[in-house]
Amino acid sequence: MYELKIALRQVLSRKRQTLFAILAVALAVAVITVMMAMLSGFQDELVTASIENNPHIVISPQNEDEEFIHLYRLTSSRIAEKEGVLAVSPKYLGQAALEYRDNAEGVSLQGIDPVAEENVMRVSEDVIDGDLMALVHTRHGILLGNVLAENLEVKVGDRVNAVFPGSQTTSFRVVGLIHTGTTVDEVIAYARLESVQGFFNQPGVVSTIGVRVSDPYQADAIASSIERETGLNAVSWSEANAEILGLLETQMIFINIFYLLIYGIAGFGIANTLITIVAQRTREIGILKAMGASQRSIMIVFLFQSLVLGAIGLIIGTFLGYITIVALQNYPIEVPEEMYFGLQTLPLEVEPLNFLYAAFFAFIVNIISGIYPARKAAKLDPVKAIESA
Template identity: 30%
Template sequence: MRFVWTVAWRLLRDGRFQTWLIVGGVTIGVAVVVYITAIIDGLQVNIIDRTLSSQAHVVLRPAERLNQRAWDARAEVRTLADVRKRTQREATIGDVDAVLAAVRAVPGVQAAAAVASGPGVAQQGGVRKAIVVLGVDLADFQQVIRLDDKRREGTLSLAAGEALIGSELASDLGLAPGARVRLQSASGEVLSVRVAGVLDYGVQDLNRRRVLLPLRDAQSLLGYGREVTEIDVRVQRLFEAQRLAADLSRVTGLTAESWQAANGQLVTALRSQSASGLMIRFFVTLAVALGIASVLVVSVVQRQREIGILRAMGTPRQRILAVFLLQGGIVGLGGSLLGTALGAALAVGFTRVARNADGSPLFPIVLQPELFVSSAALATLVGVLAAWLPARRAARLDPVEAIRG
């Protein structure tokens, strides 16, 4: 093995210009892979965070009531009372504590919260705005949807008779923390509440319409008694929400909708980004492999006489093969180490250049240890595989023809 290392190193050192040229190519290739991957992963994390920061991963609701066929035993025919879809009144979930306990017992569920929601109107000084009332237990709800990073004014509390409103609604009605606002439900029930805090969800429609109330106040205002309209769920593994939605539906008998089903266009965009990143990495890797192979082929041609002498001295084909495979591995490993460092530096530099108006990064860059390890391993493997054909050619050289040539 020492012989293989010695010969491989001398060949690389003697052709140092070619060696540094291909190491530079591998470095740039790996840097591009690391940089593109970090950018795409960071962009996806940012998009998902912005989209899901104000919605649950899975939402459980009562199933819609469908028309039932009537059976006429004498005529032995089935008839429909009405071919039109049945008008749906607001369906609710009873026995909330039992349902929550069943949901939280499902493996993979991180948190669950009961929500009583319904339409209403907010009125202040003769101005009326359509709203969506959400009654929640604040402690449970914050485990599903984080609110502390959305507070803009006031306090994050929901005592009886208090409300948390969106920033657009506060601006439209001229409300500030401490002010009172009159809420009216679609059924005509009226409730006067004090604004405890103003939230910014990052979504204009939510800022204009969403009003959070204590669960009991919302149930009373909307006429639900002790029932709720949905169960919001947060899962431990984000991309397993679709599978968990099926499990939760089976356990509870409710209709379950995952964030993937509710955001079909987002999922399509994420898949397109991942596919684009994969294609970029594939062609960069292919270019690196061709570069390594071409340099080693030239090395075999240039070192043909030396290889012939080694073969004439009794060096086995396997050792000649190992020499050039080792060269490919060394070039791949050296380039990958330099490339991962360069790619990480470029990614960090991007976050310092691309910034929002407030000076914060445009979006986070994801640099995980797995990315460095996988990139280095892939580049080393590509180097060995790219050296395979040149190594076989060197090992198959006839000693007499090689020395004569």
């Protein structure tokens, strides 16, 4: 195909302009692939944190003026039998103060069944000292967030006093420390369910029931089913995090606009190179048309040039983007935990689909960038083109 030979010759004849056009595409693709890796990593980490750091479904009393769930054992067993439900964990939530020597801290005291809570929340994965299952054998045992333990200046084996107005002061032995990497570590305290119920003088009731399901993305449907069957309020993880997930969708819109701007800049680089070639090769174009080359052939020549420049830039940009992502993964960038939902390092996720998206849009932009110069070259009058050269 002679059009391709002519296109390659013209591209190679202007090496400096060709280099800059290729670099424009390569940098655009590299920047976008890195940005997409960051966004994918952030979304994956956020969704994972939302799914794993909280029950997939939280069941609470239907009416706001009701504080507790009664007959929770019967309700828990009915929910556990539902299709798609893996585990159920009733929980009593209360605010209290823990005292150790001269130190005192307000805490969120949570009464749990250790085995059930482990099945729902995988708490043991966050235990950094001691053992969650020690609660099974210790009636007045307690697990503390590591930051809370530091503030109280306690360690595993020490005893702390739980204080609440109207309740009898109760001594708990610290059997473990947990670290989630979030602000929860400053206030969280786990103890056995019956011990906490007794401490608050509320036997036979719980505040919430946590549910873990086999498919987190079916949590909404299962939550709706639970509400219909029990008359209780059931909130899925996606509903509870709707504001954050909505923020991600809004962020995606702005990111896409940013992508279009970068691709546009790269496209202008290619178009500028091709327009310059048209201006400098006017006589050659005129001679080609005088020799019988059709407008279609002239257009194909310049579209081929656009594709060649874009393809080379795409390959280089994909390689640069991948190398950059791998380098950033090997040398993590620390970020403030409180600003990024507990994330400690900048998350990056290598997803082949992101590279495919970048390649597709770069290809489309390259085609569009070559259309105007190609049409301009094809419409040149051969006589005037030769005379004006």
